[in-house]
Amino acid sequence: xxxxxxxxxxxxxxxxxxxxxxxxxxxxxxxxxxxxxxxxxxxxxxxxxxxxxxxxxxxxxxxxxxxxxxxxxxxxxxxxxxxxxxxxxxxxxxxxxxxxxxxxxxxxxxxxxxxxxxxxxxx
Amino acid sequence: xxxxxxxxxxxxxxxxxxxxxxxxxxxxxxxxxxxxxxxxxxxxxxxxxxxxxxxxxxxxxxxxxxxxxxxxxxxxxxxxxxxxxxxxxxxxxxxxxxxxxxxxxxxxxxxxxxxxxxxxxxxxxxxxxxxxxxxxxxxxxxxxxxxxxxxxxxxxxxxxxxxxxxxxxxxxxxxxxxxxxxxxxxxxxxxxxxxxxxxxxxxxxxxxxxxxxxxxxxxxxx
Numbered sequence: 001x002x003x004x005x006x007x008x009x010x011x012x013x014x015x016x017x018x019x020x021x022x023x024x025x026x027x028x029x030x031x032x033x034x035x036x037x038x039x040x041x042x043x044x045x046x047x048x049x050x051x052x053x054x055x056x057x058x059x060x061x062x063x064x065x066x067x068x069x070x071x072x073x074x075x076x077x078x079x080x081x082x083x084x085x086x087x088x089x090x091x092x093x094x095x096x097x098x099x100x101x102x103x104x105x106x107x108x109x110x111x112x113x114x115x116x117x118x119x120x121x122x123x
Numbered sequence: 124x125x126x127x128x129x130x131x132x133x134x135x136x137x138x139x140x141x142x143x144x145x146x147x148x149x150x151x152x153x154x155x156x157x158x159x160x161x162x163x164x165x166x167x168x169x170x171x172x173x174x175x176x177x178x179x180x181x182x183x184x185x186x187x188x189x190x191x192x193x194x195x196x197x198x199x200x201x202x203x204x205x206x207x208x209x210x211x212x213x214x215x216x217x218x219x220x221x222x223x224x225x226x227x228x229x230x231x232x233x234x235x236x237x238x239x240x241x242x243x244x245x246x247x248x249x250x251x252x253x254x255x256x257x258x259x260x261x262x263x264x265x266x267x268x269x270x271x272x273x274x275x276x277x278x279x280x281x282x283x284x285x286x287x288x289x290x291x292x293x294x295x296x297x298x299x300x301x302x303x304x305x306x307x308x309x310x311x312x313x314x315x316x317x318x319x320x321x322x323x324x325x326x327x328x329x330x331x332x333x334x335x336x337x338x339x340x341x342x343x344x345x
Contacts, residue, residue, distance in 0.1 A: 024170040067175040105178045
């Protein structure tokens with residue numbers, strides 16, 4: 001299973017642990033994009049963790065839109081732990097999407113430039 | 124508790140964009156519980172401001188802090204040393220907290236980060252509703268524990284009015300008629316005779332009609 005090396009994984013016990021501030025911090029610290037990989041809807045071990053994550057992702061997208069970063073840099077995907085190939089596909093899809101958007105505008109001024117897109121994934 | 128909701132980030136940006144060093148000050152009291160202005164929300168506002176300013180190529184320092192309460196002087200005083208490093212403060216507390224900071228730090232612009240809404244309760248996670256208007260003279264003993272001032276759109280002392288239909292208020296079909304609720308509750312309590320004794324017009328002097336209010340409890344004074 002291959003997926004782009006620019007994807008940095010942050011492991012969490014459940015996507016429900018992802019909070020608004022985590023996604024904001026990733027963007028603030030220069031991630032070009034962040035996607036949350038939660039379990040399939042209806043399959044959460046904690047019942048609603050992935051649904052909570054979905055709302056928080058939507059909230060952050062709205063917030064980033066308002067502050068001029070663009071909400072599309074943050075996304076939510078749902079897949080099961082058994083869908084390794086799907087994970088790789090999502091990682092490629094997200095990387096491609098972010099590549100089209102270009103690097104984070106936050107890495108232009110004073111920050112170290114990164115050679116390729118840097119995408120963070122949670123869960 | 125006091126219920127507030129976060130101000131739109133655009134509004135906070137508009138009021139802060141002329142400053143170079145901004146402190147976002149949360150409050151650990153009511154606004155933390157109603158998820159509007161605690162440390163968590165202060166961090167989100169702080170992060171959003173940093174992202175915005177950086178992206179605009181503006182060199183602005185934004186930090187966060189949260190005080191135990193912004194409506195008590197000893198906690199407000201904790202900011203004294205720290206504020207020397209900042210040009211302005213976004214207070215995430217209710218209107219009382221914002222004003223108390225402004226009184227304590229006369230040379231610093233104190234900007235509100237939330238819209239203070241009402242005195243209410245947590246109806247469900249993420250949902251808060253109004254229960255009290257702080258009228259200064261509680262009549263809940265005679266109304267089955269349901270306040271007609273806060274729950275009736277017209278604040279009527281004797282109701283319901285003709286606009287009540289199927290338990291809903293004419294102002295909005297989503298709003299329960301306060302007097303309908305009172306009737307149902309008094310029926311359950313076997314106190315429907317309350318409706319045979321209309322209450323006299325309310326003295327609004329204890330409410331806002333008497334101007335800004337003050338409570339003094341001598342035994343508590345030093």
